[in-house]
Amino acid sequence: MPMGPFGIDPVIWAVLRLVIAVGLAVFLVLNGALAQIFLERKIQAVMQDRIGPYHTGPFGLLQTFADAIKLIGKEDIRARLTDAPFFLAAPAIVFSPMLASFVVLPFGPDFVGANLNVGLLYLTTLGSMTVLGIVIAGWASNNKYSLMGGLRSAGQLISYEVPQILALVTVVLYVGSLSMVDITNSQPGPLVNVLILPMAFVTYLIAALAETNRNPFDLPEAESELVAGFLTEYSGMRWGVFFVAEYGEVTVVSAIMATLWFGGWHGPGVDALPILGVLWFTLKTYMFVLLFMWIRATLPRLRIDQLMGFCWKVLIPLALVNIMATAVLILAFADPRLPLAIVNWILVAALVFGLPFTQRRRLLRFRARTKEHVAMRDVRLAP
């Protein structure tokens, strides 16, 4: 009789492996969401000069657990005029592609669910499927605010998929593979891809913020203008599933950035002790999760026309120029790293300094108005 790993019958092992993998992914997603909600509250509190949760457990650590139990215990409310099958299916349509994404994330040298040779394409595809769930949630709620949220979401997510994929293409052109493991293995040293292809990284970071509905691109669920958009009619754990899915997506895009541009599991001591790779990968991933929280605490929300204009007039042209330059340089030079880095850093500089330059009239007007306000306030406050 053939023996599989750990002396288990291969037939049983095939099924067992599936169960373990799915269980592990669910475990990671749920705990990641709990940890991220706690971190988000604490970090925003620190940035806004507050204390944040501190009553439940040491440092308020148990607050998210209490909230999760509260959400599960809530009554399952559904308004009568909602479109029942779609309303109930929408959270699952958002959640399951995110869960499936965890299959190809390379946690460590031997900790990969499946080393697909089209892993990056797989991740992009699943990322595009969540839009369907959000649009359906907005439609099925039978509520004008929700519908607006769904419409905004459709427009925004489809638009920002374009620069996102273009940014990924740049890295794939340079590395020459779509497999997450191959991409990680291509950058073992300190010379990680972000030093060579920073423009692709900046493009992807901005597009990923929009894809995950995070500030400053959280228009589909804008609380102040749309009463939380497509989430308006949801309550209890259905609402909770949307949020778990959102945090899971943040983890997935952070993991993609850590893998593609920051060397994934590579770090000191990984060759001697492969399990350290999981630690490095998690640290790098959470670095981006924290960056997302920092951005959320700092930036105001964009307007829908600014959002679309920025995508189609700034990000996509720059990403296309970047792809063209990358392809030409890879063909032209045997070792394209230095020219690629030069061109990419020039493009990053063009983005950072070009935006204030093209918006200089608006900035001047804005400054003048602020000065006016300050002057008026001084007049009012004068004795």
Place this chain on the structure above:
Amino acid sequence: MFDFLEPFFFAVFSLGIIGAGVCVVMLRRITAQALLMALTFASMAGMFLLLGAETIALFQVLIYVGAITILILFGVMFTKQDDRGYALFFQKQTPWAAAFTLVIAVPVVFLAFSFKDAITPSGKGGDLIPLAGSLFTDYAFPFEIASVLLLAALVGAIVLVKRDEQ
């Protein structure tokens, strides 16, 4: 041991394609139709997976489920909804539809039964490299024509909806 899985999934995807396709035509609720169309596309992607064409399967989902269905829903949300399918009431399309279906279905059925030996996919390295190779060598010209056509359509759509700004 797991040989039964492939026919099983083939049956599931076939049912998905045919059943959802029939529902798309028969149902009157346009959102349900759009979603079932997405299910048809996803089942097609499953068929491609069974054939060992992972890249095409993923592109199928990415473009048809992730983009085209969303655009259709986007259009549906912007139009006025009504429960009655009154537009179809005065139209008598059934004989024409039956005739066209027959004209297409008969050769397809004959073709389907003419296959003798199935080609098993090699499964080494997937279909990514052969796909890219044929797309950019043998089919480079149609590929470029298609992209120019899409660009023209894009520009045309922008021109069509652009209002005079004054």
